[in-house]
Amino acid sequence: MTLPMKTPSQIDTLESARRILDIEAEGLKALSESIDVSFDKAISLISKMKSRKNGRLILSGIGKSGHIATKIAATMASTGTPSFFVHPNEASHGDLGMITEEDIVLLLSNSGENSELSDIIAYTRRFNITLIAMTSNPNSALAKHSDLALLIPKAKEACSIGMAPTTSTTMMLALGDALAVTLLEMMGLTKEDFSQFHPGGKLGQKLKKVEDLMLPVGELPCVSPTMTMDEVIVVMAEKNIGSAIITAEDKTVLGIITDGDLKRFMGPDFLTLTAENVMSTNPKSIKPDALAAEGLDIMMNHFKTPITSLIVTEEGKLCGLLRIQQCLQAGIA
Known part of the structure; x- marks a missing residue:
């Protein structure tokens, strides 16, 4: 009817x-x-x-x-x-x-x-x-x-x-x-327990941890503080991540060199400078067991302009690198 x-x-x-x-x-x-x-x-x-x-x-x-x-x-x-x-x-x-x-x-x-x-x-x-x-x-x-x-x-x-x-x-x-x-x-x-029941879908994506998405140490452009910038640039080009991480022998993170740092120090003697002369110290970092959404929020909202990557550390030692690209591809946003 x-x-x-x-x-x-x-x-x-x-x-x-x-x-x-x-x-x-x-x-x-x-x-x-x-x-x-x-x-x-x-x-x-x-x-x-x-x-x-x-x-x-x-x-x-x-x-x-x-x-x-x-x-x-x-x-x-x-x-x-x-x-x-x-x-x-x-x-x-x-x-x-x-x-x-x-x-x-x-x-x-x-x-x-x-x-x-x-x-x-x-x-x-x-x-x-x-x-x-x-x-x-x-x-x-x-x-x-x-x-x-x-x-x-x-x-x-x-x-x-x-x-x-x-x-x-x-x-x-x-x-x-x-x-x-x-x-x-x-x-x-907890949120982490909850994520065990939601491995898929938007909710599961938002509950992914940093360690699920980060690049491992072996894929990162890690350099020593005494390495000269001509060598640093070669390492950065090989890894193609847009930054270099300065670490001590025990993998303690000492600093980071980004494209911005390169521009600030560009000059006639630039290639003879060492990594510790150019690096930014005390870079922002996140723990591997933190939620990736938290890392994305730091990269997007905690600086004057968004940054593209975030160092992952545990007790000061390098564990990996979280990139904004990986977060967005995983549907974290």
Whole structure:
């Protein structure tokens, strides 16, 4: 059936958007105010499961609740809680075997009366698998058969006919985020730990470390402080990096010679000068285990004009060189 579509001139689209967002915001406020001891109990159950090292948090739901369950499972997995989604229909045709007695099942259903969930509910009861419900109906079959019910408040749906799952699914998604992030905070997860779950994509790129992108020492134009500039220029040309790093015999960084230094000292006796006469001392450096994004920020924003490379050191000893080109190619920006 095709219904006549109103044109933007027949409806105040901005007012409609604000009204919808206000309705959903009211739902989230009600959810925040309704959080009680059941949330603590859910966190405790999931934490104990994780401590056993062999359990997973299984998410399931049908329809829009199923889409939200999929997102919550993905968020859990990416923040350190082993988790995956099982479709109720597939569960009824063999995928129940993916759920073990060590797992916890989190079922999502606004009404709590979806017949498609009955097989999963029965399976958890038969094998004594912990079942957590997320529903707005405390008297539903799902809530009554669960070990713990996370109740979302009954709230007005944002659509004009009050039937399309909007506010209710927003609250489910937010409650799932609250569970995932609380569990993350309990773990004390760092950015570096987080990057282990996100090796690809933009997030994984931004969490790459300096040591992942830096040029190794063997590829760098390293010179001694007593080397004359005619020799230094040859080394710089061979390595084609645009700078030379002056190091002691033990690889302690003494200084750096850049194109700018060459221009400042250019003169009749330039080629007879030594590297220590020309070098800039105390060059800015970064540690190899720092985030590459931090190195890019230093190169782009900590000088009057951006620099193209950053020395990598550990306790003053040369480890490598981070180049802005590598950062940009890796999608760090």
